[in-house]
Amino acid sequence: MAGTKYVYDFEEGGREMKFLLGGKGANLAEMTNMGLPVPPGFTVSTDACKAYLAAGGFPESLVEEIAEHVAGLEKKMGKNLGDSLDPLMVSVRSGAAFSMPGMMDTILNLGLNDVSVEGLAKQAENPRFAYDSYRRFIQMFGKVVMSVPAERFEHAIEAAKKAKGVEMDTDLDAGDMKALVETFKGIVRESAGRDFPTEPMEQLKLSVTAVFSSWNNRRAIDYRRLYKISDDLGTAVNICTMVYGNKGGNSGTGVSFTRDPATGANQAYGDYLFNAQGEDVVAGIRTPLHIDDLKEALPDCYAQLIGIMKTLENHYRDMCDIEFTVEQGTLYMLQTRVGKRTAGAALKIAVDMVAEGLISKDEAVSRIEPEQLDQLLHPQFDPKATYPVLTKGMNASPGAAVGKVVFDADDAEAAAARGEKVILVREETTPDDLHGMIAAKGILTSRGGKTSHAAVVARGMGKPCVCGADAVRISYSEKLFKVGDTVIKEGDLISIDGTTGRVVGGAVDLVEPSPTGDFGTVLGWADEARHMQVRANADTPGDARKAREFGAEGIGLCRTEHMFLGERRPIVERVILATSEAEEKEALAKLLDLQRSDFVEIFEVMDGLPVTIRLLDPPLHEFLPGLVDLAVEVAVMEAKGVPEAELKPRRSLLAQVNKMHEANPMLGLRGVRLGIMHPALFRMQVRAIMEAACLRKKAGGDPRVEIMIPLVAEVEELRQIRAESEAEIAAVLAERGIQVDYMIGTMIELPRAALTAGEIAEEAEFFSFGTNDLTQTTWGFSRDDVEAKFLPLYLDRRILKSNPFETLDQAGVGRLISLGVEAGRATRPDLKVGLCGEHGGDSDSVKFCHKVGLNYVSCSPYRVPLARLAAAQAVLGEGSSSK
Numbered sequence: 045m046a047g048t049k050y051v052y053d054f055e056e057g058g059r060e061m062k063f064l065l066g067g068k069g070a071n072l073a074e075m076t077n078m079g080l081p082v083p084p085g086f087t088v089s090t091d092a093c094k095a096y097l098a099a100g101g102f103p104e105s106l107v108e109e110i111a112e113h114v115a116g117l118e119k120k121m122g123k124n125l126g127d128s129l130d131p132l133m134v135s136v137r138s139g140a141a142f143s144m145p146g147m148m149d150t151i152l153n154l155g156l157n158d159v160s161v162e163g164l165a166k167q168a169e170n171p172r173f174a175y176d177s178y179r180r181f182i183q184m185f186g187k188v189v190m191s192v193p194a195e196r197f198e199h200a201i202e203a204a205k206k207a208k209g210v211e212m213d214t215d216l217d218a219g220d221m222k223a224l225v226e227t228f229k230g231i232v233r234e235s236a237g238r239d240f241p242t243e244p245m246e247q248l249k250l251s252v253t254a255v256f257s258s259w260n261n262r263r264a265i266d267y268r269r270l271y272k273i274s275d276d277l278g279t280a281v282n283i284c285t286m287v288y289g290n291k292g293g294n295s296g297t298g299v300s301f302t303r304d305p306a307t308g309a310n311q312a313y314g315d316y317l318f319n320a321q322g323e324d325v326v327a328g329i330r331t332p333l334h335i336d337d338l339k340e341a342l343p344d345c346y347a348q349l350i351g352i353m354k355t356l357e358n359h360y361r362d363m364c365d366i367e368f369t370v371e372q373g374t375l376y377m378l379q380t381r382v383g384k385r386t387a388g389a390a391l392k393i394a395v396d397m398v399a400e401g402l403i404s405k406d407e408a409v410s411r412i413e414p415e416q417l418d419q420l421l422h423p424q425f426d427p428k429a430t431y432p433v434l435t436k437g438m439n440a441s442p443g444a445a446v447g448k449v450v451f452d453a454d455d456a457e458a459a460a461a462r463g464e465k466v467i468l469v470r471e472e473t474t475p476d477d478l479h480g481m482i483a484a485k486g487i488l489t490s491r492g493g494k495t496s497h498a499a500v501v502a503r504g505m506g507k508p509c510v511c512g513a514d515a516v517r518i519s520y521s522e523k524l525f526k527v528g529d530t531v532i533k534e535g536d537l538i539s540i541d542g543t544t545g546r547v548v549g550g551a552v553d554l555v556e557p558s559p560t561g562d563f564g565t566v567l568g569w570a571d572e573a574r575h576m577q578v579r580a581n582a583d584t585p586g587d588a589r590k591a592r593e594f595g596a597e598g599i600g601l602c603r604t605e606h607m608f609l610g611e612r613r614p615i616v617e618r619v620i621l622a623t624s625e626a627e628e629k630e631a632l633a634k635l636l637d638l639q640r641s642d643f644v645e646i647f648e649v650m651d652g653l654p655v656t657i658r659l660l661d662p663p664l665h666e667f668l669p670g671l672v673d674l675a676v677e678v679a680v681m682e683a684k685g686v687p688e689a690e691l692k693p694r695r696s697l698l699a700q701v702n703k704m705h706e707a708n709p710m711l712g713l714r715g716v717r718l719g720i721m722h723p724a725l726f727r728m729q730v731r732a733i734m735e736a737a738c739l740r741k742k743a744g745g746d747p748r749v750e751i752m753i754p755l756v757a758e759v760e761e762l763r764q765i766r767a768e769s770e771a772e773i774a775a776v777l778a779e780r781g782i783q784v785d786y787m788i789g790t791m792i793e794l795p796r797a798a799l800t801a802g803e804i805a806e807e808a809e810f811f812s813f814g815t816n817d818l819t820q821t822t823w824g825f826s827r828d829d830v831e832a833k834f835l836p837l838y839l840d841r842r843i844l845k846s847n848p849f850e851t852l853d854q855a856g857v858g859r860l861i862s863l864g865v866e867a868g869r870a871t872r873p874d875l876k877v878g879l880c881g882e883h884g885g886d887s888d889s890v891k892f893c894h895k896v897g898l899n900y901v902s903c904s905p906y907r908v909p910l911a912r913l914a915a916a917q918a919v920l921g922e923g924s925s926s927k
Contacts, residue, residue, distance in 0.1 A: 050092040051109045053116070054085055059360075064089050066280030068139025071380045078359065080352055080377050084120050085134070085284035086113040088252060090141065093278035096256045107249060113283075114248070121285060125244035130167045131160035133177075133286035136251040138258060140279045143381050144267050149188040149258045151251045152321065153181035153286060157242035161225075173291055175221035180321065182228040182240055185247065189254040190236040200227050214319060248283070255281045263478045270482060270505070272851075272888075275842065287376045289369040290321040294342065297321055300335050300349070302357040302364045305385040305503065306442065308392025308562075312336075312350060315493040321369075331512050332493045338370075345375045356380055361402050362411070363393050386442055386503050387416040391562035405569045410920050412566060414887040414910040418506055420563055421906050423554030425541050431548050434538070435527045437488070437513030439545040440499035445486030445508045446539045446551045449532055451520055453480025460484070467538055469525060471518055473498040481505070486540045488547060490516040490525075508542030516547070559909070567595060567909055570916035576893065577900035578911045579654070581880060583607060585645040591905035595912055598654035598748070599646070600812060600902020601880035604729060605662040607642055608635075617668060619725060621700055632728045639729060643736030647747040651740070654748040656812060656880070656902075658791060659729050661715045661754035671705050674698050710817075710826065715755025719765050726765060730772045738780040749786040752812060756790045759803040766807050791880070793817035798860035802867035805875055811868055812902070813861050815881030815889075819848050822857050849882070852889035862896045878902055887914035894918035 057073025069087035076082045095103035123132035133155040165174035186192035232240045289297035300314025315332035339346040356364045365383030394408035422443045447465040460483035468484040472491045486508040502509030518525040523534040539552035579600030580591030622628035706712035719726035737747040789810030838844045878900040883889035885907025
């Protein structure tokens with residue numbers, strides 16, 4: 045609306061204004077007001093972007109307001125856009141509230157045209173520099189604003205180098221660059237159907253429009269979905285006076301971190317290119333030098349840069365990521381932000397900064413992203429394995445991966461959808477490759493450094509990445525790459541090690557890591573802060589051991605049906621299909637021995653910690669012969685004239701299976717219903733549990749038994765099964781002459797159970813919310829069906845903001861949990877309540893569980909560290925504002 049302020053000079057802002065000015069604009073303002081050497085400029089706010097997207101055009105007064113700030117900038121610099129003698133040029137960069145590296149579009153050298161390029165050449169006394177800047181501007185503007193295919197410009201550059209007989213862009217002279225300008229203008233005219241715009245204010249308006257529009261391009265949407273960034277924040281636009289790193293050997297451009305973002309080491313880390321501009325470093329077009337090379341060539345600039353980096357780190361009290369340019373020996377700061385880092389680096393930096401007195405332990409815990417810890421739990425190359433190294437690149441993002449080679453992001457996404465593991469191999473990645481990078485197990489590029497697009501994005505995702513492997517020669521047309529005489533074709537297996545930079549032809553054995561050191565220190569601080577316990581979902585002694593190793597405080601879900609798969613499955617089938625009591629008893633006796641042995645081992649591993657064992661809860665069809673297969677078998681036997689004596693048993697079995705067949709097994713005879721229909725099954729399991737507990741106690745152990753009745757919808761179901769279970773328990777304890785404490789509770793996984801939780805709590809000593817099934821039954825979704833069919837479309841169209849099977853639906857499923865907790869504790873104030881669905885390892889879901897007063901969450905063993913951290917952050921975040 046009229047009167048709204050949309051544009052702010054850098055002097056008017058500060059870092060606290062990131063939601064209005066974007067992270068980049070807010071930090072440029074902060075550095076300006078700190079007195080650091082920032083080129084003058086101004087920021088068009090996110091409010092302007094949101095207004096533009098809502099109205100489909102610029103809001104009222106925005107063009108006039110931008111013009112006023114341009115005039116102010118011209119006055120400040122003593123230069124004018126488009127001037128024929130000493131022209132002003134500006135850069136146009138996007139900047140959202142949360143860092144989205146490489147996701148948005150940048151335009152440099154805006155203001156150049158056929159007139160001002162001559163003024164720039166005279167002012168710089170360097171025609172080659174001027175025309176190089178002009179061709180870069182046409183190339184960027186053509187691609188970003190006018191949708192000209194980028195490869196058309198690249199092909200023209202390659203043709204010019206070939207005609208000249210040179211390999212590098214820097215080998216082209218002023219005449220070559222001038223010719224490229226005309227070629228590029230022709231490409232724009234042919235592809236866009238109009239001439240390249242020459243009026244600077246038109247260039248600026250079109251550029252701002254392009255940045256606003258880029259908020260909703262695919263790569264931006266993919267990035268926001270991956271990192272759960274809201275779609276309604278919009279992006280700001282930063283207009284900044286151009287400074288040039290391509291004015292000769294005493295000029296250059298670089299990206300640096302105040303500490304090593306890969307390891308966390310307290311030393312400057314980054315890339316620098318002499319005689320280069322803007323995006324050359326992050327684009328990976330040329331392989332850069334280490335930041336320390338600046339020390340020898342330009343020692344004064346290097347000393348100033350290191351001083352500024354220290355100032356910024358102390359000011360932000362965190363590792364900072366900066367972009368800078370040196371123009372003919374003068375240093376300029378173009379950007380700073382809190383830098384992205386690997387999980388290992390995040391932990392080391394947090395621990396070191398606590399030791400340095402920069403931050404507190406609570407701040408250290410709050411800074412670590414729970415999902416980032418996954419990076420430390422991923423496989424590595426087996427140190428005992430031997431393998432020939434194909435080549436070595438830069439160790440850009442740690443971890444190891446094995447997969448089939450693909451060369452295209454779309455192919456990577458399609459292969460991953462088929463369940464294949466792939467490695468995306470590119471000369472360098474661009475923001476348009478994001479969807480393929482998400483799908484791939486790892487990324488390999490032949491160009492670029494540790495701050496290239498591929499490296500930065502891979503580190504943020506926790507995926508292994510090897511960059512700058514310049515021995516890798518890729519042929520996209522033939523879908524292969526060569527290293528010397530070795531040819532690797534699409535579909536061939538390779539292995540990459542992002543920790544060392546090694547690339548191996550074929551598959552290398554991987555090993556699971558065992559996090560220690562800073563990992564344990566931060567988790568120890570988290571344990572001091574959190575209120576909620578963290579248990580693990582574990583069905584085997586091996587899983588239980590791994591869970592305890594990662595700090596689990598018990599087992600929140602032991603799924604006994606998982607113990608009956610494989611060679612044990614036919615025994616369960618005989619129990620269900622038994623035609624006589626003797627046949628059923630024989631099968632149950634075998635299962636009892638197996639179950640007792642299972643539980644003895646699990647109680648031993650988890651000695652002194654609670655173990656929640658869920659009684660059998662499979663869809664019935666999982667333990668019956670397949671109806672279709674069996675029907676076909678009988679039909680074939682009949683057609684072949686198999687003797688009746690041989691045919692009759694199969695017909696009888698088919699009749700039994702057909703009688704038990706269910707149209708919707710997930711909502712059929714399972715859980716407590718199976719226990720009521722086949723009470724001997726549940727009694728056998730209860731006996732096995734209690735006999736195992738008695739054996740452990742007799743051996744000096746401390747078993748903590750929690751028996752969970754699944755899929756209860758009506759309190760009377762629980763009442764009857766509990767009575768039968770307690771009778772069996774009493775018999776076992778009397779036989780063994782040992783007293784073992786136990787609890788009996790239920791899994792709340794149906795909406796009716798949550799709504800009648802007050803009644804169910806009369807019979808249940810604990811609740812455990814099974815949010816996988818509770819989500820299915822609340823939404824009316826079959827997970828296996830919707831995730832493979834329409835759920836991706838729902839996410840694309842923003843009908844759903846997140847997958848409800850990954851992040852708890854707080855408005856629906858969460859509301860049922862809240863009601864269930866409240867009603868259950870109204871009946872039984874000491875009711876123990878937990879959550880054992882996969883949501884127990886999701887940080888947002890864990891924080892919700894803390895909020896509604898759960899005693900614990902339970903998740904897979906490898907997500908226990910994440911849940912411990914998230915549970916602490918739930919406490920530390922109370923009463924504070926967060927995104």
